[in-house]
Amino acid sequence: MIQFENIYKKYPNGIVALNGVNIEIKQGEFVYVVGPSGAGKSTFIKMIYREEQPTDGKITVNGLSLGKLKRKRVPYLRRQIGVVFQDFKLLPRLTVYENIAFALEVIEESPAAIRQRVMDVLDLVGLRHKAKMLPAELSGGEQQRVAIARSIVNVPKVVIADEPTGNLDPETSWDIMNLFEQINARGTTIIMATHNKEVVNTIRHRVIAIEDGLIVRDAAGGDYGYEA
Amino acid sequence: MKPRTTARHFRESFKSLGRNAWMTFASVSAVTVTLLLVGVFVLIMMNLNKVADDLERDVEIKVFVSLTADEAATESLETAINGMPGVLSVDFSTKEEELQDLITDYGDELSLYKQSNPLYDVFYVKAENPQQTASVAKGIAALEGIEDVKYGEGKIEKLFSFLNLSRNVGLVLILALLFTAMFLISNTIRITIVARRHEIEIMKLVGATNWFVRIPFILEGMWLGVLGAIIPIALVTMLYYNVTEYAQPRLNDELIQLLDFTPFIYQVNGLILLMGVFIGVWGSFMSIRKFLKV
């Protein structure tokens, strides 16, 4: 469902973040993206929902060729993709409930459907009792779960997470991973950039390793492969 | 767009006005000052125009027929003048009629002149376009059988060029004011947008269309314009009401008249409101543009 063909990305400052990436990810897969800091993982991920565009090469997502995608159609691409940002990107003035509902308001869902769906995902991430709180009143792990709830609330075909266990204690990390396992079990593709060696080596999935803008390893059920 | 989305956009735009109260106040003040100036300017310009029209309409050429011209010669003169290019109308007035007018205006003492009338027969000629008066007058003066031709030479021309100049200056000033206001508005709105850049980015990343993001800001700009129009409309209305109340009795029977309070004041107020809305909407439209490129 996601296909990168000879993707090359040079940022305006001259840095080459990706240097000829070829990859195919199928519907329902769970993929870890690993590699040293600055290797190009975030760049790789941002291209899927077109936050960044390649300098050269062809990306296909869900049958859409992103290079040919008109600017006006980008919102419709993004509605098929749930993104969990490393810095959460929650709106500070909105409650937990409103933050999640936001993703549905944008696509003009009916209020009844919004209520139903938001309550469902709040149950899934175990935060129903904190629906009326503001992000600032939550712990880091709880905020992370709100971000995940928002990314899945409109039932996207694929969820992309950039270091979703980045700043969390081990226990919370496992909770979060459990969540992703559940989401994946429902048939949703998961792509996760991570530096968490324990997680990658314990919950085995396909591992794509990026170094200096190149894919150096791609193994089903592979291990993290770097010293933590 | 669904009705509930429209309702949401309206709610959002009101919330934002309240949340950025100081910015709202600053923008509204800027718009208020601009629209007040523009409003007063429009009052003055439109009335100047009216005065110009009044005067223009009254410009006529007085053609004195030579005493030697007999009835047939006078008649052929009339046809000749009528046939000249640029002539709108020709009215003939005998010297007896001229004297009668003088008597009506200045009193019966003049009646003694009825014995030997010192006046001339006269044609009153109007040009199709008042600004052509001078050239038409010159053409008539060249005809055979004309004693003299008079019109407000020099004075009239000066008045026209003054009016034309002030119209143009007024237009330029109004445009300059409008641009200043738009600049101020778009800057203030830009500040509220910068504060919410994060929010816009998130909206875009979860799949909001540009219009979905833009409409609340544009509505906000519109409210700023509408709020900024309130005080100017009130002041301009009061001002013009008092001016007309004061001036109209004094200008009774005069050639020059001010524009009537209604419907003129509705037109001016409509214009002020429209301009407020326009600068508000355009200002926010311009300042949000670059934040949508996520």
Ligand SMILES: Nc1ncnc2c1ncn2[C@@H]1O[C@H](COP(=O)(O)OP(=O)(O)OP(=O)(O)O)[C@@H](O)[C@H]1O
């Ligand atoms: N917006 C940008 N403009 C210019 N250069 C950038 C930009 N984003 C990333 N880069 C550069 O591209 C390279 C790859 O960055 P990227 O963020 O993809 O790395 P990463 O693998 O996600 O690293 P980390 O593990 O630290 O998150 C880096 O050298 C970085 O400096």
Ligand SMILES: [Mg+2]
């Ligand atoms: Mg990164």
